[in-house]
Amino acid sequence: MKTKVFNLFVLLALGLSAITSCTSDSESNVEFYLNPENIELGSGRGSEATFTISTEGQWTITNTPSFVKLSSTKGKGTTVIMVHTIADNNTSQDYEDIIVVSVDGAKETKSITVKQTRGVEPDCFTQPANILLMSDGLAFNWQHGKNTHYYYWGIFSLEDYNKLSEEEIIKEVATGNVDDRVTPSQDNYACFYNLNARTQYMVVTVSYASNGKRGETVITPLTTKSSSSQPVAAVESVSYATDSNNNYYYAWDVEKNTYCNQYYTYAAASKDYFKTYYWQEEGANAILAWAIRDEIMNNAEDHDTRINKFSDGRESFIGAQVNDGTSYLEANIYTDKYFQVVTWGTDSRDELSGMLGGGYIDLTEDSSEAPKTRIKPLLAKTNSSEGPKKVLVNRNDIEIFRIK
Numbered sequence: 001m002k003t004k005v006f007n008l009f010v011l012l013a014l015g016l017s018a019i020t021s022c023t024s025d026s027e028s029n030v031e032f033y034l035n036p037e038n039i040e041l042g043s044g045r046g047s048e049a050t051f052t053i054s055t056e057g058q059w060t061i062t063n064t065p066s067f068v069k070l071s072s073t074k075g076k077g078t079t080v081i082m083v084h085t086i087a088d089n090n091t092s093q094d095y096e097d098i099i100v101v102s103v104d105g106a107k108e109t110k111s112i113t114v115k116q117t118r119g120v121e122p123d124c125f126t127q128p129a130n131i132l133l134m135s136d137g138l139a140f141n142w143q144h145g146k147n148t149h150y151y152y153w154g155i156f157s158l159e160d161y162n163k164l165s166e167e168e169i170i171k172e173v174a175t176g177n178v179d180d181r182v183t184p185s186q187d188n189y190a191c192f193y194n195l196n197a198r199t200q201y202m203v204v205t206v207s208y209a210s211n212g213k214r215g216e217t218v219i220t221p222l223t224t225k226s227s228s229s230q231p232v233a234a235v236e237s238v239s240y241a242t243d244s245n246n247n248y249y250y251a252w253d254v255e256k257n258t259y260c261n262q263y264y265t266y267a268a269a270s271k272d273y274f275k276t277y278y279w280q281e282e283g284a285n286a287i288l289a290w291a292i293r294d295e296i297m298n299n300a301e302d303h304d305t306r307i308n309k310f311s312d313g314r315e316s317f318i319g320a321q322v323n324d325g326t327s328y329l330e331a332n333i334y335t336d337k338y339f340q341v342v343t344w345g346t347d348s349r350d351e352l353s354g355m356l357g358g359g360y361i362d363l364t365e366d367s368s369e370a371p372k373t374r375i376k377p378l379l380a381k382t383n384s385s386e387g388p389k390k391v392l393v394n395r396n397d398i399e400i401f402r403i404k
Contacts, residue, residue: 030057030105034112041068041085041117048084049400051099051112058104058228066112085116090375092122092216119334126151126205126213128190128222132293135227135354137193137286138201139337144185148215150181152208155192155388157279158221161202174206182392191287197354200328201388212271225354231345233263238341241328248331252341255324260345260353261321266292267329269340276340284354285342288392292317292344293352337363345359 032055041047051185053059053075056342061073061081067089071082089095095116103107124147128140144151154173165177182188195201207215232261233256241251250269266273276288290308295317307315316329342358 012310029107030055030103030283032057032059032101032103032106032110034101034110036112038113039083039115041083041114041116043089043117045085045088047116048082050082051101052078052080053101053103054078057106060102062102062120063098063111064130065095065099066153067095067097067116068114070099082112086260088218089116089119092118092120092124094118105164119214121147121209121211121213121215123147124209124213125218126153126184126207126215128203128205128220130290130294131222132286132290133222133225134286134289134356135197135225135230136195137191137289138195138224139189139191139245139286139290141187141189143279144184145207145215147209148184148207149210150183151205151215152180153182153190153203153205153390153392155390156202156204156231157196157388158200159204166217166256169204170206173204174208174214188392191290191291193286193391194387194389195224197224198325199224206259210229216389227355229259230355231260231263231347231353232284232347232355232357233260233265233343235341235343235359238339238359240331240333250328250331250339251328253324254321254357255397256342256345259347260346261350262298262322263342263343263357264292264320265318265327265341266307266316266338267318267327268307268313268315269329269331269339271332271335271337272313273338274313276307278365284300288342289344289352289356290344296352309340339363 002303008086032053035052035054039049039051040292041049050352056077059074059079063071064073067085067087072079078398083099095274096113098111099112100109100111123145126148127143129143131140132138152174156164156169164172192201192203203220203222205218205220208217209215233254236253236255238250238252241249243249250267252267254263254265256263268276278333288307314330314332314347316327318327321327327341329339331339338360340358340360344356345353
């Protein structure tokens with residue numbers, strides 16, 4: 001009899017326990033809702049959206065994406081929450097994360113997916129390639145992403161660059177002016193000149209896709225070379241020489257400094273005001289140096305080059321010359337108006353100099369027979385008060401023919 005009574009008490013206890021347990025589970029399973037379950041924000045800073053927490057209980061947001069700010073993270077009862085972005089998304093990837101909400105008494109948390117769309121188009125960029133650095137200038141051509149439709153470009157000294165915000169830099173480079181746009185199909189070279197030696201500059205390119213949306217902004221820091229301890233092969237004088245058939249030649253002497261191991265020479269003459277002459281006069285020798293370096297890298301001993309496009313121009317590209325000496329280029333004293341000779345020294349490690357030596361003659365300045373010794377110097381500048389200048393050159397303006 002005692003055993004039966006004990007068992008009865010056990011059964012009653014277990015039943016009460018089960019009832020209590022069911023009641024507790026039922027009471028703790030508090031329902032709540034989030035609406036909407038997905039939020040998409042724009043790429044710009046301050047893009048806004050809202051979502052609603054529907055509940056009668058206490059709620060807490062336990063995870064907030066790093067790229068947004070919320071109007072509140074704790075509260076009670078049904079509440080509308082404001083979500084806004086805290087910065088521009090200037091990348092080619094969407095930002096994505098979740099907002100996690102928990103409610104007192106609810107068995108599980110719930111989440112909302114938040115996305116900030118990319119600010120730039122993927123694979124839409126333009127950046128310098130094959131960069132040449134000199135003491136007073138720099139030159140390069142371009143590498144493009146496959147979605148680049150057009151681009152803008154500019155340069156800043158490091159001092160000026162640090163004074164501006166990213167938004168101000170982009171605005172100054174990407175002017176919106178159609179005339180300032182450049183397309184990859186133009187296959188351009190770029191040249192900056194009037195630069196200071198041993199100075200860092202920031203080249204900025206801003207690209208756009210065919211849908212008009214902006215691509216990546218590429219910042220390329222470049223430092224010009226020193227203007228001292230550089231290998232220089234200087235053109236000392238220019239005169240006329242004749243052969244037995246009374247053909248005329250320009251002749252010039254070259255003298256190396258102590259840092260110069262050997263040098264390369266480019267010379268040209270024409271009745272036309274040809275491109276490189278203009279650039280040299282303006283001080284933009286880096287673009288010519290770029291073309292000469294390209295020729296050197298393509299085995300200069302086996303090639304001649306035509307860097308200018310003019311109908312009757314005569315040019316010569318002379319490979320490495322170890323010794324000082326006199327070089328020649330055929331002359332036409334009756335039609336020539338311009339002559340130019342440029343030398344580029346290398347040091348004992350065959351590293352190209354940061355400056356060009358040479359000069360040019362404007363034969364139109366003298367109505368008498370062409371001068372025999374008058375030549376204007378062409379040397380790199382060591383400083384500039386006017387600030388950087390730029391030249392954009394189409395590949396058709398610098399054409400190199402291989403002559404095997």
